Amino acid sequence: xxxxxxxxxxxxxxxxxxxxxxxxxxxxxxxxxxxxxxxxxxxxxxxxxxxxxxxxxxxxxxxxxxxxxxxxxxxxxxxxxxxxxxxxxxxxxxxxxxxxxxxxxxxxxxxxxxxxxxxxxxxxxxxxxxxxxxxxxxxxxxxxxxxxxxxxxxxxxxxxxxxxxxxxxxxxxxxxxxxxxxxxxxxxxxxxxxxxxxxxxxxxxxxxxxxxxxxxxxxxxxxxxxxxxxxxxxxxxxxxxxxxxxxxxxxxxxxxxxxxxxxxxxxxxxxxxxxxxxxxxxxxxxxxxxxxxxxxxxxxxxxxxxxxxxxxxxxxxxxxxxxxxxxxxxxxxxxxxxxxxxxxxxxxxxxxxxxxxxxxxxxxxxxxxxxxxxxxxxxxxxxxxxxxxxxxxxxxxxxxxxxxxxxxxxxxxxxxxxxxxxxxxxxxxxxxxxxxxxxxxxxxxxxxxxxxxxxxxxxxxxxxxxxxxxxxxxxxxx
Amino acid sequence: xxxxxxxxxxxxxxxxxxxxxxxxxxxxxxxxxxxxxxxxxxxxxxxxxxxxxxxxxxxxxxxxxxxxxxxxxxxxxxxxxxxxxxxxxxxxxxxxxxxxxxxxxxxxxxxxxxxxxxxxxxxxxxxxxxxxxxxxxxxxxxxxxxxxxxxxxxxxxxxxxxxxxxxxxxxxxxxxxxxxxxxxxxxxxxxxxxxxxxxxxxxxxxxxxxxxxxxxxxxxxxxxxxxxxxxxxxxxxxxxxxxxxxxxxxxxxxxxxxxxxxxxxxxxxxxxxxxxxxxxxxxxxxxxxxxxxxxxxxxxxxxxxxxxxxxxxxxxxxxxxxxxxxxxxxxxxxxxxxxxxxxxx
Numbered sequence: 001x002x003x004x005x006x007x008x009x010x011x012x013x014x015x016x017x018x019x020x021x022x023x024x025x026x027x028x029x030x031x032x033x034x035x036x037x038x039x040x041x042x043x044x045x046x047x048x049x050x051x052x053x054x055x056x057x058x059x060x061x062x063x064x065x066x067x068x069x070x071x072x073x074x075x076x077x078x079x080x081x082x083x084x085x086x087x088x089x090x091x092x093x094x095x096x097x098x099x100x101x102x103x104x105x106x107x108x109x110x111x112x113x114x115x116x117x118x119x120x121x122x123x124x125x126x127x128x129x130x131x132x133x134x135x136x137x138x139x140x141x142x143x144x145x146x147x148x149x150x151x152x153x154x155x156x157x158x159x160x161x162x163x164x165x166x167x168x169x170x171x172x173x174x175x176x177x178x179x180x181x182x183x184x185x186x187x188x189x190x191x192x193x194x195x196x197x198x199x200x201x202x203x204x205x206x207x208x209x210x211x212x213x214x215x216x217x218x219x220x221x222x223x224x225x226x227x228x229x230x231x232x233x234x235x236x237x238x239x240x241x242x243x244x245x246x247x248x249x250x251x252x253x254x255x256x257x258x259x260x261x262x263x264x265x266x267x268x269x270x271x272x273x274x275x276x277x278x279x280x281x282x283x284x285x286x287x288x289x290x291x292x293x294x295x296x297x298x299x300x301x302x303x304x305x306x307x308x309x310x311x312x313x314x315x316x317x318x319x320x321x322x323x324x325x326x327x328x329x330x331x332x333x334x335x336x337x338x339x340x341x342x343x344x345x346x347x348x349x350x351x352x353x354x355x356x357x358x359x360x361x362x363x364x365x366x367x368x369x370x371x372x373x374x375x376x377x378x379x380x381x382x383x384x385x386x387x388x389x390x391x392x393x394x395x396x397x398x399x400x401x402x403x404x405x406x407x408x409x410x411x412x413x414x415x416x417x418x419x420x421x422x423x424x425x426x427x428x429x430x431x432x433x434x435x436x437x438x439x440x441x442x443x444x445x446x447x448x449x450x451x452x453x454x455x456x457x458x459x460x461x462x463x464x465x466x467x468x469x470x471x472x473x474x475x476x477x478x
Numbered sequence: 479x480x481x482x483x484x485x486x487x488x489x490x491x492x493x494x495x496x497x498x499x500x501x502x503x504x505x506x507x508x509x510x511x512x513x514x515x516x517x518x519x520x521x522x523x524x525x526x527x528x529x530x531x532x533x534x535x536x537x538x539x540x541x542x543x544x545x546x547x548x549x550x551x552x553x554x555x556x557x558x559x560x561x562x563x564x565x566x567x568x569x570x571x572x573x574x575x576x577x578x579x580x581x582x583x584x585x586x587x588x589x590x591x592x593x594x595x596x597x598x599x600x601x602x603x604x605x606x607x608x609x610x611x612x613x614x615x616x617x618x619x620x621x622x623x624x625x626x627x628x629x630x631x632x633x634x635x636x637x638x639x640x641x642x643x644x645x646x647x648x649x650x651x652x653x654x655x656x657x658x659x660x661x662x663x664x665x666x667x668x669x670x671x672x673x674x675x676x677x678x679x680x681x682x683x684x685x686x687x688x689x690x691x692x693x694x695x696x697x698x699x700x701x702x703x704x705x706x707x708x709x710x711x712x713x714x715x716x717x718x719x720x721x722x723x724x725x726x727x728x729x730x731x732x733x734x735x736x737x738x739x740x741x742x743x744x745x746x747x748x749x750x751x752x753x754x755x756x757x758x759x760x761x762x763x764x765x766x767x768x769x770x771x772x773x774x775x776x777x778x779x780x781x782x783x784x785x786x787x788x789x790x791x792x793x794x795x796x797x798x799x800x801x802x803x804x805x806x807x808x809x810x811x812x813x814x815x816x817x818x819x820x821x822x823x
Binding site for chain 1: 552554555556557558576645646648649650651652669670671672673674675676679759760761762764765766777780781782783784787
């Protein structure tokens with residue numbers, strides 16, 4: 001832009017033409033060889049890290065942690081914070097006084113750690129969670145298998161695998177390799193204030209028809225049935241998927257997880273979408289959700305009590321701790337079913353371990369990463385987590401009957417017990433990173449801009465696009 | 479590029495090139511430029527030319543070259559491995575509905591945001607410099623200094639803060655905007671989602687971007703207008719020109735260079751607009767109505783782990799930006815930018 005002045009007048013113009021030409025020639029001459037060299041540099045060398053000297057393995061030191069090693073953990077600093085890992089690191093420090101444990105928070109896991117993965121020096125332990133998490137289909141084969149963590153004994157002397165809920169390995173197993181240890185047990189449910197319901201003589205709805213009737217009751221009390229926020233519109237998708245899987249059983253779940261054509265058109269799914277559409281049409285949603293920030297929307301439920309129900313995971317109590325009305329006895333109930341004759345009983349819930357912790361193979365000290373995991377699975381650290389975060393971990397028998405004074409925590413344990421064998425889970429949304437695209441469809445549907453056919457087509461197209469994309473590695477679910 | 483390598487570049491840089499590969503450069507140029515190289519001159523070249531050129535090549539040119547290379551790979555972003563796939567990524571972009579939608583939105587922003595911002599900024603700049611009383615000397619409105627300071631305020635606030643604050647202002651139920659609108663009796667605006675309705679989301683977002691830039695460009699144009707001799711305005715006024723006529727026929731032609739510069743800077747900012755859009759509608763807005771290329775790039779890279787494909791988007795974004803700058807120069811030239819008032823003076 002500094003050439004502007006030179007462009008005025010024909011004489012200057014002629015001079016510029018020659019100058020531009022020469023400059024161009026020089027640039028080309030310079031860039032031709034340099035370009036090749038630089039493109040060569042651009043390919044990262046990788047390697048590095050890994051293969052550090054291992055310590056002696058023993059019962060007390062199952063991963064062979066070197067006595068004076070440095071261990072680095074990067075923890076997603078979201079709904080659960082990160083200091084619970086610092087607590088665990090201190091427990092580990094008691095076992096290994098000479099090891100230096102460093103725990104640092106991050107809210108942008110993928111952005112911050114991407115260059116370190118490429119450079120071959122990732123941290124020893126990562127909590128790969130949050131909106132900026134790294135897609136597992138891109139890194140699964142660069143991670144340590146964590147079976148030996150389950151086989152080791154904890155700080156109390158019990159084999160760790162014996163202290164955990166069943167099937168907690170499943171969500172972290174990719175192509176047969178168990179590479180992500182999901183620490184927090186998450187129950188997906190619909191949440192309400194038990195005290196508010198008692199006052200008004202309302203009951204938690206077990207079917208969608210009952211939910212619609214409750215919406216009419218809410219209308220009389222000048223309240224709405226549901227509320228949503230733009231970044232969390234897909235919580236309603238989670239609720240719809242749970243309900244459809246309960247109605248139609250495993251065939252619905254497998255069709256969706258394997259990205260089959262017309263999976264979203266299954267009768268069970270259509271039944272749920274019809275019911276939700278009716279709720280939207282009747283105006284039982286707090287309007288304007290597509291333009292509302294999700295925590296602000298959640299506060300209208302937990303603090304203002306403008307809406308009766310909110311579908312979410314067990315983290316909701318901790319997330320809204322500072323914006324919950326005083327006498328709000330937060331309680332969860334299983335997602336309503338379409339009919340009385342659903343394939344799975346009403347008590348069935350989606351529950352699964354979440355908050356995946358990973359140990360990269362290229363890390364300087366994978367043994368240290370595993371040792372922190374072992375510490376996190378000790379009774380001491382697990383109790384600390386449940387007590388301060390009001391959420392269950394994958395370690396069983398930690399939460400007392402009073403749920404550390406949390407009604408939400410009590411109801412989570414209650415739902416898990418009532419569901420028994422009827423606990424299911426699915427991962428295709430996270431695995432293929434579909435959430436961002438699905439949000440757009442759900443915001444439109446909940447705003448009333450899309451009908452049932454519109455939302456079905458929109459969601460099916462997102463599944464079909466991934467199914468037809470050869471560059472995306474698929475996981476077969478059975 | 480022109481910034482660092484102007485006047486000295488051709489002379490200094492042809493020297494080694496000519497020595498290295500005789501015959502490659504045009505002969506007459508070489509012969510005319512051949513002179514004794516003294517230590518003095520060599521050290522001058524080293525410090526004033528090769529040092530900045532090296533820095534420039536390392537930090538500006540090489541990332542460009544790398545980006546072009548990565549855009550032709552299937553790099554996932556989290557390994558050192560990648561395969562060369564040629565132009566596949568670019569072919570794929572052409573069939574990617576979401577990307578094309580984002581490109582359309584970016585193009586819309588590139589047209590609307592600079593136009594609106596510049597018109598308003600010139601209006602404000604005119605009023606505070608030459609739009610005052612029609613008697614006495616040419617001067618701005620009363621309290622012009624106050625308006626100048628006030629209009630600059632938004633520019634002092636970081637873009638991310640502006641985005642977050644306005645997202646709250648637009649909140650359907652608690653936002654300031656709907657509060658004011660319902661307060662003055664517009665009950666239809668109760669719970670209206672400004673950023674959640676496909677009809678208003680883009681307009682509301684554009685308003686915020688324009689709002690944040692007006693102050694700076696007002697100051698830029700004020701400085702430019704101050705450089706115009708007051709006699710010209712006095713003469714126009716003696717001839718009976720209205721304020722509007724003065725602005726269109728005198729001010730704009732005389733500050734043409736500044737307007738063109740403003741247009742390019744604003745266009746580049748608008749084509750990007752990542753910060754504003756991400757703060758107000760991280761998901762791309764209702765029906766992708768505010769989704770821009772930079773957001774698509776970010777999602778593709780970090781959420782989907784497709785860095786190669788995302789880099790291809792980045793290369794397209796860079797090309798679009800270059801095309802935009804070229805288009806502005808072209809339009810400027812066609813509309814007579816070379817023979818403006820000062821050119822003849």
